[in-house]
Amino acid sequence: MGGSIFVGGGGEGYGTPQELLLKYGNRHGLIAGATGTGKTVTLQILAESFSAQGVPVFLSDVKGDLSGLAKAGSEDAKTHDSFVGRAATIGLSDYRYEAFPVTFWDLYGQQGHPIRTTVAEMGPLLLSQFLGLTEVQEGVLNVAFRVADEQGLPLLDLKDLQSLLVWCGENAEALTLRYGNISRASVGAIQRALLVLENQGGAKLFGEPALELSDMMRTDADGRGRISILAADVLMAAPKLYATFLLWLLSELFEELPEVGNPDKPKFVFFFDEAHLLFDDAPKALVDKVEQVARLIRSKGVGIYFVTQNPDDIPEDILGQLGNRVQHALRAFTARDQKALRRASETYRANPRFEIIDAIKEVGTGEAVTSFLEEKGVPGVAERTLIRPPSSHLGPIAPQERAGIVAASPLAGKYETVLDRESAFEILTQRAEEAAAQAEAAERAEAEAQAREKAERDAERGGFAKARRYEGKSYTRSTRGAQSGGLGETVTKLVIQELKGTTGRRIVRGILGGMFKGR
Known part of the structure; x- marks a missing residue:
């Protein structure tokens, strides 16, 4: 059907074919189930189906398996017979193998185009959560961001924040x-x-050129939505970085996209794999922000699909907003598991043909209990469903195939070269250099002034010394001149001559001053 996505159906013992109505694709969804029950394949077939309907998709590839979306499935694959048999069983008459338009991304720039944001775009709330700061430390970080705004200091990368x-x-x-x-x-x-963040490689997340959301919302020449795949196998070693980045991306979508009301199909679909990482030890302020985004972003045409092992991982207020659900098998080995199982079964619309709690325990790999929104947004009755087989390759593609797709991407070369324009680090460094130069100039001026004062003092001392030399010479001359003119006359002439000079006047002033002081 043009207005829906075929998810699966069933033969004997199963319910009616299950379809996700495109006009309710932005009402969010949940894919849950224990490890090995088929969550990844469900994510893969939903991504394929949205893409085929012209809807761009973003998803994170936690295990490296989803790169297969870029390559068509093969009749030589071991799964071929089972896939064809399942397609016939559930009534998927037009099943065929097909590759989909994929853009690979990687925070570390190794398995896809580098993906970055700026420190300013991340903001103090998410950054504080990311760094695990206390409330007091978060307050200081808020002050730093405020100072940056007031003083025109762009915060682009980590060294900007560190220098600030x-x-x-x-x-x-x-x-x-x-x-x-x-x-x-x-x-x-x-x-x-x-x-610590820098040592873990997280500094690569911050900088320019920053991601343009429009590059994740493209379609190909055939009108199919491009599937953006974030390589997260290495990233998962830093779970806070992973969760914070994805939450930032959601927040950016919420802030930048215009209101579209109730579109015929989503403008963008976002799959959040390992969603429990978003809520583990998260402060209430962060959970409230996620709830706000989930509640309001659907009016901007964005659908969010949380992928996790247990519905209990999702806060109740957010879980209540997830209208389209695929619940794979849950194992109830502990008291906590049993409680989570009961809670999960209670969120479905009852089906008189079976007990939902039993069905969730019994469904096999590739099967699920599903419920999708029907007309007027009413939740559909829970059904046991065989999930349709994927059209793309199941499992990862070879590294050389990935490299070829990255090289041929329409975004090749746009994000690979880091841009380091003038920002807080450069501005503060320049200010520090100017202040140092001013301080050096002031010290030099002070040194020169001190040198001049010293020279003047030395000159004064030199004047007194000269007077003493003249006095000695006059005595010698007077001795010699006693024969011709007398001692008293010669000394008197020399004293009068000396007193006419600058030093003499100073001596006179000194003597007179002393006399007046004596009176």
Whole structure:
């Protein structure tokens, strides 16, 4: 059907064919189930189907299996017979193998186009969660962002933030008077967290050129939506980085996309695999933000599909907004598992033909209990469903095949070269250099002034010494001249001559001054 996606059906013992109505594709969804029950294949066939309907898709490839979307399935594959047999069983008459338009992305730039954002776009709330900061440290980080805005300091990469924090630490006393207490200890704690992030390779997330969302919302020449695949197998070693990045991407979609009301099909579909990582130990402020985004982003034509092992991983307020559901098998080995199983079964619309709680325990690999929104947005009755087989290759493609797709991508070369334009680091460095130059000039001027004063003092001392030399010479001359003119006359002439000079006048002033003081 043109207005729906065929998800699966069944033969004997199964219910009616299950379809996801495209006009409700932005009402979000859930794919849940224990490891090995078929969640990844369900994600794959939904991504294929949205793409075929012209809807761009984003998903994260946690295990490396989803790169197969870029390659058609093969009749030589071991799964061929079972796939063809299943297609016949569920009534999928036009089943065929097909490749889909894929764009590979990688935060580390190794398995796809580099993907970045700026520190300013990430914002203090997400960054604080990402770094695991305390409430006090988050407050200091908020001050740093405020200072950056007020002083025109662009925060693009980690060194921008690190240099700004140094400046805040040096000016903590002045900033405290305006914004509240800023301790050097808090600044130091944030710097240490940034250092850990840098050592883990997280610095590659921040910088330019930053991701343009329009590059993830493309269609190919045939009108099929491009599937953006984020390589997350290495990224999963830093789960906070993974969760924070995906939440940032959701927030950017929410902020930038216009309202579209109730479109005939989604403008964009976002699959959040390993969704429990988003909510593990998350503060209430962050959970509230996710709930707000999930509630409001559907009006912008974006559908969010959470993929996780257990529905219990999703907060109840968010779980209630997920209208399209595919529940693979759950195992109830512990009391907690049994409680989660009961809770999961209670979120479905009852089917009189079977007990939902039993069906969730019994469905096999590639089977699920499904429920999709029907006309007027009403949840459909739960059904046991055989999930349709994928048209693309099941499993990862070879590294050389991936490299060829990246090289032929319409985005090749756009994000590969890092751009380092003037930002907070350069501006603060320039200010520091100018301040140092001014300080050096002031020191030099002071040294020159001191040198001049010393020269003047030396000149004064030289004048007194000259007077003493003249006195000695006059005595000698007077001795010699006693024969011709007398001692008293000669000395008198010399003294009068000396007193006419500058040093003489100073001596006179000194003597007179002393006399007046004596009176």
